[in-house]
Amino acid sequence: MVRGAAKEQARQKAQKKAEAMKGGESQLKARAEGLKIICPSCKIAMPGYKILVQHMESKHPSAAIPAESSFAK
Ligand SMILES: [Zn+2]
Incomplete structure (x- = not known):
């Protein structure tokens, strides 16, 4: 019932x-x-933000490096 x-x-x-x-x-x-850090220029996933910064400095020196907080989602 x-x-x-x-x-x-x-x-x-x-x-x-x-x-x-x-x-x-x-x-x-x-x-x-x-949590993936992806290079905004070549879309390659990075294992960490510091590595993305190094990658961007060497591969895309003219591109703006996004803030670390923009990946913290
Ligand atoms: Zn890249």
């Missing part, structure tokens, strides 16, 4: 919430690992 359905719904809701929390955690991790 209705009562049982409500209980089941609440249980599913709680489960979804728990899964969402877990998912949020792994999403954060994925975001940190997926």
Whole structure:
């Protein structure tokens, strides 16, 4: 009956919430690992901002080096 359905719904809701929390955690991790510094000139992914700066200074000396904060997303 209705009562049982409500209980089941609440249980599913709680489960979804728990899964969402877990998912949020792994999403954060994925975001940190997926942080890619990409050269705006040749679109090559760099392992770090410092390496991008070195790369831009040697390969694209006339191009503006984007701020590190522009990659922190
Ligand atoms: Zn480049």
